[in-house]
Amino acid sequence: MARFEFPLVSKSDERVDVLLNAAAYRDANGDITGVVSVRQDVMESTGEEGELNRVAQEEDLRLLIDNASKPIFGIDKEGNVNEWNLKAAEIVGYSFDEAMGRDFVEEFISPAFRVQTKGALDNALQGRDTANFEFPLFAKSQARVDVLLNVTTRRDANGDITGVVVVGKDITDLNKADLEQNRLAENLRLLSDTTIAPIIGIDRQGRVSEWNHKAAEIMGYKRDEVMGCKLVEELISPDHRVQAQGALNDALQGHEMARFEFPLVSKSDERVDVLLNAAAYRDANGDITGVVSVRQDVMESTGEEGELNRVAQEEDLRLLIDNASKPIFGIDKEGNVNEWNLKAAEIVGYSFDEAMGRDFVEEFISPAFRVQTKGALDNALQGRDTANFEFPLFAKSQARVDVLLNVTTRRDANGDITGVVVVGKDITDLNKADLEQNRLAENLRLLSDTTIAPIIGIDRQGRVSEWNHKAAEI
Template identity: 25%
Template sequence: RRELYVKVLNGKKLLNTLSLLKIFFDNITDAIYFKDVKGHFVLINRAKAEDMGISSPQAAVGKTDFDFYSREFAEQAYMDEQRIVKTGKPIRKVEKVIYKDGRVRWGSVVKIPVMDDKGNITGIAGISTDVTKLKEVEEKLRESEERFRVMFEATRDGLVVVDSTGEIVYWNPAAESIFGYTMNEAYGRKIYSLIIPEKKLEHMKGMLKDFFKEKWNIKWRKKIIGCRKDGTLVPLEISHSKFQFKEKDYVLVIVRDVTEREKFLERIKREADNAKRYLDVAEVIIVSLDKNGKTTLINRKACEILGYKPEEIKGKEWFENFIPEKCREKMRNIFNVLIYGDAQRFKYYKGSVLTRNGEERIIEWYNTILKDNEGNVIGTLSSGLDVTEREKYELKLRDLAYRLNGLKPGGIFIYQSHEKCFKAFADLTFHRVPGLCMLRKDPEEVIEKYGIKPESIRIIASKPLKGYPPLDTLQKVSLAISEFQKENIMGVVLLDGLEYLTSISGFDGVFRFIQEKHLDFIESRSLLLMPFNPETLQPHEKALLLSEIEGLK
């Protein structure tokens, strides 16, 4: 009787255990399944049934992965399971699950062999955990890392990271360009002994040590003289920022080669102090946009210029919120060309931004596109310089050059003296007025005598001359001027060879050309300068010509 009681008691315990296991099996959120050696489902839990899109676990019995998933996924799963049947070894992996309707999820799966009492493999047991959200987080982290990597490598400033001993641990391509050392040459060397002249070494050592001793992250900007690999000295502007990574202190050193800026400052040193201040610092702003034009990354300098906090900018549509309405469509078109067309065409361009208080700031942009691992464009990364004050100053210089030459923007002027005409053009372009010089003479002579830039020269002739492409018809001359005016506001065009154009197109053709272009030059505030003696014309032709110009010099 006691033995019977024990058997009954043990049977109840077994039933309770089985009941608990069934509750666990039916309610666990992980997908659990059993298959025979040919891949047919024998038993699945509710979570697996939901994953397969069926109402009852019983509906899966006798079916295979090919009935519920894509052929690609089902074939891979079958090969994995046959490997288990042959080797008896379990498999643990993260797999990409693709359904017949194209849906995708990621699962962390463990598959083990099922054996009978004699150790023969009779099937496969598997459990799969959905890790799709984890994979999405990993992908976002990778994209963030990629943005910062591209930002570090694309910026025109040298970026150097040093540890607390002063050893270099990162050295971007711009730093290589500034100092002449490659990353391999710079890595592990002391920053002050590598790029600082010997007489300044001790000073820089002490400065770096003091910087690491500071409790707070004190940021500062200084001008120093650096030393290149070839021993030449270079004026630099540097700034420091301390940060921690894996509980170690590091300093990010931002280095800017200010050689060209120093030369420019020297040329205008007679100007007022307020004109110098905006040239002393040309800080870089960084903006990243996704394919829809929404802001995904914005740095401190950009926030300062726009007058917004970072959280007020991130996620906002860039063109609708931060670009003036008058140039919004143009800037959006440039962005679309970068994303969907020729990324090199607008690698550099100049445009305006709209600040919080309604002010427009002019920015010189350097742009690059961002791509994912598959080479698909996912957005843009742009660095820019605020050149608003420089533009204002250059406009003053241009106005001064106009006044000194007795000219005003907008219109046509004829010079009876070739010498004076070329000197006026050279003086205006020297003061940064965009110029187009269309010649009927030796370009090398003009370059040497007047200092006119070769890239601004076109030749009016029937065949190429010394590598310069020819403009052999009045129509081509007109088209070249139109293209120049499209890209340059308040430019100056010197049109030599009016006699030649008259000989091939007749006075009537040349006069119609001047009439058509007259309004274009007035509207664009551009100048057309023509060295020509009107006395060579018939009286009525001279009268017509002079009626269409602003002045005879």
């Protein structure tokens, strides 16, 4: 709502007439959390001092936009670029002078996304904002740049719509990481389907959600025949169902079960004795979504062919670990490094040979985080995994590297615990971006407190949540 006039009552019980521009205030997820109102005191003088303040305020805003860590674009009512900060120039490759005045949609958006993008901009020109709108820009180099944008109406001092301002986030690397993670998952799927061990998974309701090639071979059921079936009720021998259900329930609570023997019933109604290692399966947030069970057919031969398959499987796993896009570390039961992939070497600076055999906690973790880190590793050595555990590593260059880790028990073919495997994510840049966002927010706060216009905000319950220096003054 623009230029809505109403009176406030001051602390001295005087009437203060104001013009109101009210807009929804959104959080980082785009959800409306309240209203922010920018008000102009209509009884305020508009002399030389006010004009100087306005010019100074605009200069502060220009510096803030130009030096923001996020790309900021703007268009006028005709859709032509009239705002293009330094970060926008950096990620798209066009300078301010090259971009200004050009049709944003026609010249910077790929044909497949033009209609959708123009719709979001047209909505903003009608006063309707759009939050977390994702589309690709095409850079001067013709490279694709994926951006997540908040599209907001831009108004002049009178509250009239003059164009659109767009604040973005470059998510190109994030999308590439997602593609790489999907590739890694597909490689793990292929490895699962060629392993000599049957792998069976269930969801939280006990329905089959994983069934590899070897499971199909020894049980006689194809993947399509069993997916969604109740594992215990339909595939476990009746006299072992209670025991099997108990083991799976324990795994769903995060307690691993190693070398638990029970019989499955094959499609031909034959008994297949298996040894079960049951472990919780977690999603990206660390929440348990089911159980994955690696089983060894105890009636299977252990001859030369099986040994050759085992060696080939280990070689495939080695290639997968070494070429993963995430850092992967491993320690033995004494806490010494026994796994260190190429990505770990890249972000920490120590090569495989330099890291192997060294005490992980004592030599790579800062003193302030050693107790916490050792606790997570000790838990894994007792069969208790830890998901999304954040701590800093210190690189060879002494630079701090923030990592988010999943710490998992490592077992041998017999199900005995041999150490810990740690799969990480480098979140150093993400944490720096959070700090930069906090800095930007603080600069906006300072700008709010020095602006010539009173700014008042309310939350969803109508309670005051913003009250700048000028509001206090009038």
